[in-house]
Structure formats: C-alpha cells, structure tokens
Amino acid sequence: MTIDWFAKLRHLLQTLAFCLAVATVQYAFAPERPYAPILVYSLFIGTVIWAVVDLGRAVMPSARETGWPPGWRGFALVAAGIVAGRFIGVALADLICRNVGLYGLEDHVHGAAEVRADLLITLVAGIIGSYWFYARNKSAYLLRRMREAERHANDARLKLLETQLEPHMMFNTLANLRALIAVDPPRAQAMLDHMIAYLRATLDASRATTHPLRTEFERLHDYLELMAIRMGPRLSYALDLPEDLAELSVPALLLQPLVENSIKHGLEPKVEGGRIEVRARREGGHVVIEVRDSGVGANGHGSGGKGFGLVQIRERLASLHGAGASLDFSTDAGGAHARIALPVAA
Template identity: 70%
Template sequence: MTIDWNAKLQHLLQTLAFCLAVASIQFAFMPERSYAPGVVYSILVGTIIWVVVDIGRHAMPSAAETGWPKGFSGVLLVAAGIVAGYFFGNKLGDAICQAFGLFGPRGMAHTDADLRSGMLITLLAGIAGSYWFYSRNRSGYLERQVGEVQRHAKEARLKLLETQLEPHMLFNTLANLRALIGVDAVRAQEMLDHMIAYLRATLDASRAATHPLQAEFDRLRDYLELMAIRMGPRLAYTLELPAELAGLPVPALLLQPLVENSIKHGLEPKVQGGRITVRAHRDGPALVLEVRDTGVGDARASGDGPGFGLTQVRERLAALYGAQARMDFALTPEGAHTRIALPVS
C-alpha cells in the first residue's frame, strides 16, 4: 500500500499538538510539578503510539472505507500502540529528563500514584487519539463516496438533458420540412440535404461531452441554413468566431437551443423577420458567447416565456460548471440578447 507521507506529517503535527494539550491539562491539575518533564513524557508516549498505530496499520489488511485493520486486529493494534507508548515512552522520558536535569532538585521519583495516573492518561489519550484518526479516515472515505455519487448523478443529468434536446430539435425540423414539401419540393430537397449533414455532425458530436467551439459554430451554420430555406429573406444571420478561440472546448449543442429560441419567439412572429448574430470573444479569463436577434423583443407575448431552450441551457451550465458559469437573458425593444460566460483555462 502506498503511504501518503504528506498526510502522515499532518497526523504527526496533530499528535504533537494533542500531546502538548495533555501535558498542559496535567500541569493545570498538578502545578507543583515541573511542566517540562510532563511535556517530554507526553510527546514521547504520544509519538510512539502514533508510529505503532498510524504507520503500523499499513502493514496489515485494512478496510477500504477507513484504511484501518478490520475487526479485532484493529483493536489489538491500538492496544499494542498504547502499551509500547507507555513503556518505551516512559523509559526514554526518564533518560532524557535525567540527562538534561529536568526533574530539578526533586529528582526522579515515580510513586505508585504517578504510575497509575500515567497509565490511565496514556490509555485514555491513546484511545481518544486513535478514534480521532479513525473517524477522520472514515469521514474522508464517505466524502469521496458522496463526491463520486454526485459526479455520476451530474453525468446522468447531462445525458438526460441532451436526450431531451435532440428530439426537440429534430421534431421541429421535421415539422418544418413537412410544411415545405407541399409548397416547394425543390427547396424541401435542399432542406433535407442540409438536415442529413446536420444530423451526421450531431451524431459525431454526441460521442463526446464537449467539442471545439468551431464545431459548435459549424453546426449552427447548418441549422441556420435549414431555417433560411424555410423562412427565405426573412432570416439573416452572422456568425463571429475569432480564429484563436476556435479550438476551445464547449458543451455540445450549447448554442443551438438559444438560436432556435430566437427564431421561434423573436423572428417568426415578426412580419419582416430579422437577423441573428452569434458571437464569441474573450473577457479576461472567461469565454463569452452571445446570441442576439432583432426580433419582436419585449413585444413577445407574455405567455411565450423563455421556453424549453433557455431552461435547458441554464440547467446544463449549472450541472457542468456550477457557479463558475453565468447566463444572462434580456429583452429590449430591439430584440433579445443572451450572454453566456464560461471558465476557460
């Protein structure tokens, strides 16, 4: 088993702090004793217990959820650490305190009461410290498990949103194609060709959670060409993608619902139609994507609302980026404006 020595160093520092706290509590109850010997004994006893238990446990079969030996072997390990800490810690403490004269004029004199209290303190402190590290390990394991479950739930939610979006767009396009077949078969054939190209690109993109921004703009171009066949001169569009941003990864089909929303709620209700502009640019550390239309704007019927598209995009951003991404939607007399800011490395 690989040992995380940075974590072990943290555990050692925590153990030393705990030992100092124990020595201070002892001195508070027995101020007539010198403080220095109590610190030496406490640190030596606690450090030996820590070495035996926290290092020694890696030499034994351990439970995945705690990293500690399973069943009764874990209890024996803690008991062995406490016994070793008490005997070897006291022996070393005696030698060090005598060598440096820390006992003072009183000299080294361990009464039966001293031995009993030392054993009791070592037992209680050893159990408390071991349980503390055991609980921390178990809590860390549970946190990792919760994080893993949340990650899988987020992935499942994104897949659900994507499966909702694809049929939504497909059904709308098929309905438009059906309407066009009866009035202009040639344009319907052209629309069908664009649709096949679009669906082929969509199938390729569906195999990955993200794709380059250039691919997103290419798919928008295919979709807008489909809509231009049906709407004719009532639909104009502009796609602005700087070359340096073309390779940045973005969620697949992110902008499609916003463009569809602009057509359905903004341009189609307007007799003369209008223009859709899709633009990408950098704003400091963020990638900014904007979709503007010159549709009916705030004259939209109150019952239209933001619709499926905006809701779907907002939920995908929340699932993928959390608070790191932001989406703003505004209606003005001149049309609608959606702005998305994504974190980029």
C-alpha cells in the first residue's frame, strides 16, 4: 500500500491551523483562562485525532469516491480518533503544561465544568474537522469525474464533427471520381491515391485525440489535393509548417473545419475561386496557426465565426489549454481569416 505522505503532511498542517482557530475562539469566550494552555491542549488533541483518523483511513479499505472507510467503519474511525484525542491528547498536553510551567505557580486542577466544556469542544471540533476532510475528498473526486466526463464529451463531439464533415466531402469526391474515370484516367488515379491517403489519415486521427502538427498538415494536403482536382484552377493553396513545429502535439481534426469552411463558404461561391493559405509560426510562448482564404468574405461566412465546427474547436481548445489557447475568426472584403494560438513549452 502506497501512502501519499505529502498529502498527509498537508492535512496535518490544515489540522494545526484549525486547532489554532479553535483555541482562539475558546479563549475569546473565556478570557480569564491563560491562552497558552488552551493552545497546547487544542494542538495536542487535534494532532492525536488527525493521527488516528487520517493515518487510520490510509490503512483501512476506503471508498474510491471519498477516500474514507465506508459505512459504520468510517464513523467508528472518527469516534476512535475523538476518544483518543480526548484522553491521550489531554494527557500529553497536561504533562507539557505542568513541566513547562504554563499553569503558573499553583497546580492546576480540572474542574467538572471545565472537563465537560473541553469534552464538548473536542467532540464538536472533531466531528466538524472530520466532515470537512470528508467533504473535500468527495468534492475532489466529483471534480475528477466531471473532468473525465468533459473529456469524453469532447471526444464524442469530435466524432460527431467528423461524421458531419466527412460525408459532404466524400459524396462530392466520389461523384467527381466517377466522372473522371471515363474522361481523364490519370487524374482519376491521382484523385484516388489522395483519397486513400486522406481516409487513412482520418482513420488514424479517429483513434487518438491528439497527433503531431505534421500529421494535421499532411491530412490537409491530401484534402486540398482532392478539392483541387474537383475545382481545377479555381483553387490554389499553400501550406507552410516550419520543421521545428512539426512534432507539436495538437488536437486531431483541428484545422480541417477551418479549411472546409473556407472552401464551402468562401471559394466555392466565388466564380473565379481563390486561394487558401495555412501557415504556422512561433510567437513567444505560443504557436500561431493561421488559415486565410481569398473568398467572398463576410458574404459567404454567414455564421460570423459561430458555426458548428468553429464552436467545437473553441471548446476543445478550452478543455485542453484553458484560457491559454484561443481561436479568432474574422472576415472582410478580401476573404476570411482564422487564427489559432496554442501555448507551448519554452
């Protein structure tokens, strides 16, 4: 069994801080009693309760969602800690106070009222402290489960995004391939080769949530080659990936929605077509990836940057990098411009 001693030390320090607060409150209600003995008693009682409860639950079978023994065992452990704190902690604190002289010149005698008050304080503080740690453990577990659920939801949205993107391209490509087989077999062969490479890359991407940026650019190359065969001279493109960024890990299918948006909403509606440029560069602690097109601009991108694919990219970037990553999208008379910024290690 492995014990996280760093976590145990953190719990001990939190317990000592709680004991200090209890002693301060107790002194505020009974200022006629000296503060030093109250503090010593509070610290020793709390430390003994912590030792019994926190170390005890580390060696007992515990529930995964709380880190505490389930059922009556958890209550029994807390009760044992409170009893041990009351008798062992009080005995040790009394010994320290008498030997150090914290009681003063006269020998201190614990009256019945003082014993009852101290017992009540020990009981209430022990229960509150134990419940606080129990609630924190359960909250941390629920937070982990929520993050796992968000990650699974992001994966599911990625699969949904793929199912929405792929058929549109596949049906158009197959229709063009059927027409080319009869009139231009070499172009049909080239189109088929790119289609096979693209589908292979798509299959690999579906098995992982991230992959190297190089793989993302290779996938775009095959996709744009397919589109270039379909659109002919109406489509030209440029892909610029510096070698030092090729192995940067990025979410799979990160750039595909942006490029498909550029073709579907920017270049296809334009009679003369246009050009798409995808470039990556380093800017300080970020890698910036830009997708530009010379399409119809705002007249074609009616969603204003709030379409399904763009929303999914923003959500996936937020889940992976939080506020450290961003997607900016804008259009003007000269076309559309998407800018992704990803944080990278220095």
